[in-house]
Amino acid sequence: MKILVCISKSPDTTTKIAFKENNSQFDDAMVQYIVNPYDEWYALVRALELKETFGGNVTIINVGLAENDAIIRKALAIGADDAVRIDADPSDALYTAEQISAYAKVQNFDLILTGKETINYNGSAIGGMVAELLGLPYVSLATKLVIAVNTATIEQDIDGGTQVVECDLPLVISAAKGMAEQRIPNMRGIMAARTKSLTVVSAIDSPKLTAVKSYTLAEGRIDCKYINSSEPEKLIELLHTEAKVI
Amino acid sequence: MAVLIYTETAKGKIKKSSLEAVNYGNHIAALTNTTATALIIGEASNDDIVALGNAGAKKILHLKNDKLASQDPQLLVIATEQAAAAENAEVIIFLHDFTGKAVAPRLSASIKAGLIAGAVSYPVLEGGFSIKKNVFSGKAIADYSITSAKKIISLLPNSFPVTLSENTAELVNFSVNLDGIESRIKVKEVKKQTAELSLPDADLVVSAGRGMRGPENWGMIEDLAKALGAATACSRPVADIGWRPHHEHVGQTGVAIRPNLYIAIGISGAIQHLAGVNGSKTIVVINKDPEAPFFKSADYGIIGDAFEIVPKLVEAAKKFKSHQN
Numbered sequence: 001m002k003i004l005v006c007i008s009k010s011p012d013t014t015t016k017i018a019f020k021e022n023n024s025q026f027d028d029a030m031v032q033y034i035v036n037p038y039d040e041w042y043a044l045v046r047a048l049e050l051k052e053t054f055g056g057n058v059t060i061i062n063v064g065l066a067e068n069d070a071i072i073r074k075a076l077a078i079g080a081d082d083a084v085r086i087d088a089d090p091s092d093a094l095y096t097a098e099q100i101s102a103y104a105k106v107q108n109f110d111l112i113l114t115g116k117e118t119i120n121y122n123g124s125a126i127g128g129m130v131a132e133l134l135g136l137p138y139v140s141l142a143t144k145l146v147i148a149v150n151t152a153t154i155e156q157d158i159d160g161g162t163q164v165v166e167c168d169l170p171l172v173i174s175a176a177k178g179m180a181e182q183r184i185p186n187m188r189g190i191m192a193a194r195t196k197s198l199t200v201v202s203a204i205d206s207p208k209l210t211a212v213k214s215y216t217l218a219e220g221r222i223d224c225k226y227i228n229s230s231e232p233e234k235l236i237e238l239l240h241t242e243a244k245v246i
Numbered sequence: 247m248a249v250l251i252y253t254e255t256a257k258g259k260i261k262k263s264s265l266e267a268v269n270y271g272n273h274i275a276a277l278t279n280t281t282a283t284a285l286i287i288g289e290a291s292n293d294d295i296v297a298l299g300n301a302g303a304k305k306i307l308h309l310k311n312d313k314l315a316s317q318d319p320q321l322l323v324i325a326t327e328q329a330a331a332a333e334n335a336e337v338i339i340f341l342h343d344f345t346g347k348a349v350a351p352r353l354s355a356s357i358k359a360g361l362i363a364g365a366v367s368y369p370v371l372e373g374g375f376s377i378k379k380n381v382f383s384g385k386a387i388a389d390y391s392i393t394s395a396k397k398i399i400s401l402l403p404n405s406f407p408v409t410l411s412e413n414t415a416e417l418v419n420f421s422v423n424l425d426g427i428e429s430r431i432k433v434k435e436v437k438k439q440t441a442e443l444s445l446p447d448a449d450l451v452v453s454a455g456r457g458m459r460g461p462e463n464w465g466m467i468e469d470l471a472k473a474l475g476a477a478t479a480c481s482r483p484v485a486d487i488g489w490r491p492h493h494e495h496v497g498q499t500g501v502a503i504r505p506n507l508y509i510a511i512g513i514s515g516a517i518q519h520l521a522g523v524n525g526s527k528t529i530v531v532i533n534k535d536p537e538a539p540f541f542k543s544a545d546y547g548i549i550g551d552a553f554e555i556v557p558k559l560v561e562a563a564k565k566f567k568s569h570q571n
């Protein structure tokens with residue numbers, strides 16, 4: 001089985017968010033970058049499990065500049081066989097998806113996995129776009145993935161519940177919590193990752209349709225109003241008369 | 247020209263968030279001197295049609311086609327694309343929900359429309375077309391410009407209040423051409439949650455964390471939720487150890503919600519938890535530790551033992567509700 005896993009670079013979940021250049025850029029001076037958790041914990045680990053069962057190859061793809069090589073090596077240390085980096089700034093979702101599909105088009109993957117969203121841009125867009133560009137079925141927000149012969153059985157989150165669907169390979173799936181358990185790379189994996197192949201591919205021409213003009217931090221709460229623990233009924237009153245939410 | 251809004255029913259009734267999207271689309275239509283057209287696929291009652299009109303749709307495209315019953319995004323995209331073409335729509339609105347996440351990106355790739363996923367503002371048209379969206383899991387907001395002629399906006403649910411008018415819409419039975427196209431995705435089983443309120447749609451949410459010490463103590467949490475008419479949620483460790491079902495897990499790696507009221511009981515307020523709930527309009531924190539970080543993100547706080555406070559709140563909430571009726 002030939003599997004492609006799309007990974008993105010994201011700031012560590014505890015990062016204090018700040019901006020620079022007149023709020024036009026994310027300030028990453030103090031930031032520790034990680035592989036986007038959904039991509040790593042769920043998409044990549046499930047891909048490795050499938051490879052362990054059926055044999056085959058797990059390729060990592062990342063659209064990004066040379067500074068991304070560190071997180072790509074991390075994904076290789078967890079167990080992916082090889083990696084491809086498309087040398088481009090992934091600032092627009094469709095542009096990024098065009099890069100991934102241009103590569104995937106000529107490779108005949110049986111399965112393309114992404115995480116359900118990145119934790120920095122929360123777009124949840126790349127999987128669906130890649131599927132459309134390749135003319136493949138897309139199953140979003142998958143929490144379970146089983147493959148038998150040539151058919152994938154997938155459990156996915158839907159509005160108000162979950163559903164089980166079946167689809168023949170090839171297809172694109174976005175992975176959510178439940179699909180696999182996080183793996184910590186061991187020393188052997190880290191050593192092996194150093195010599196695994198990381199191919200850098202130049203970007204194709206494609207327009208960027210969206211761009212960030214500026215950022216602002218989300219407003220914090222100004223003050224917490226404390227209610228004495230001996231009179232919690234006061235809270236109910238305030239929620240009605242002041243906050244007007246009940 | 248028109249603004250096209252993708253709408254949906256749930257449990258046999260038009261979704262509140264769909265009315266929000268129509269409101270939103272109608273606002274954009276006014277900005278761009280066009281009108282709002284709602285697309286609804288599948289069964290829709292007369293009440294639904296009236297509601298879509300009241301929310302601001304000038305026209306409703308009602309589409310029934312058995313091939314769309316499976317909700318395969320690939321087919322929904324073809325249908326939406328044909329509706330957008332028929333209406334000559336330049337702006338297409340989705341919700342950033344389960345359906346929107348499956349359909350909007352495909353449509354964006356198909357018609358080469360710039361996509362803003364998770365928008366939280368109306369667009370501004372001066373100097374181009376720009377719009378704000380949540381980034382960094384709710385910790386910041388980015389102002390984006392979209393430069394393509396066609397634009398897709400998926401709106402973060404519960405970002406705008408719904409206002410209804412006396413407006414009525416023209417109803418059109420719309421059909422699409424899906425000849426020769428078969429869904430490659432077969433739905434085998436649908437499991438709907440038994441809870442009456444689905445978490446992302448709930449206006450009021452009562453949530454609890456590891457401070458509750460064990461699943462046997464959730465009775466009072468459920469009682470409070472019931473008394474207020476709220477949905478229940480939990481922190482991640484609580485779902486991980488199996489005290490509560492996974493679909494209740496809110497936060498960066500769980501469901502992101504923005505209810506009108508979020509009550510957090512025995513939850514410390516870790517940054518990853520806050521990322522999924524800090525869009526809530528009003529936050530109440532109940533915690534015995536006055537230093538709990540959550541108080542910094544709260545509108546109302548009670549410092550004390552949940553096991554003493556929550557039962558009293560349940561009584562107060564019941565009393566309040568009975569006075570209201």
Ligand SMILES: Cc1cc2nc3c(=O)[nH]c(=O)nc-3n(C[C@H](O)[C@H](O)[C@H](O)COP(=O)(O)OP(=O)(O)OC[C@H]3O[C@@H](n4cnc5c(N)ncnc54)[C@H](O)[C@@H]3O)c2cc1C
Pocket residue numbers: 013037454455456457458480481482483484495496497498499500511512513514515516517518519522532533534535538550551552553
């Ligand atoms: C990559 C990553 C992603 C994560 N994603 C999420 C996520 O999506 N959602 C999430 O929730 N967490 C997430 N976490 C975990 C997060 O960091 C916290 O560990 C978690 O939110 C803590 O849960 P808690 O508040 O229930 O428990 P604790 O941190 O143990 O807090 C329990 C709280 O209960 C209070 N308490 C105890 N007894 C009582 C009592 N009798 N009365 C009142 N208060 C009491 C304590 O003072 C304490 O503040 C993530 C972590 C990582 C590293």
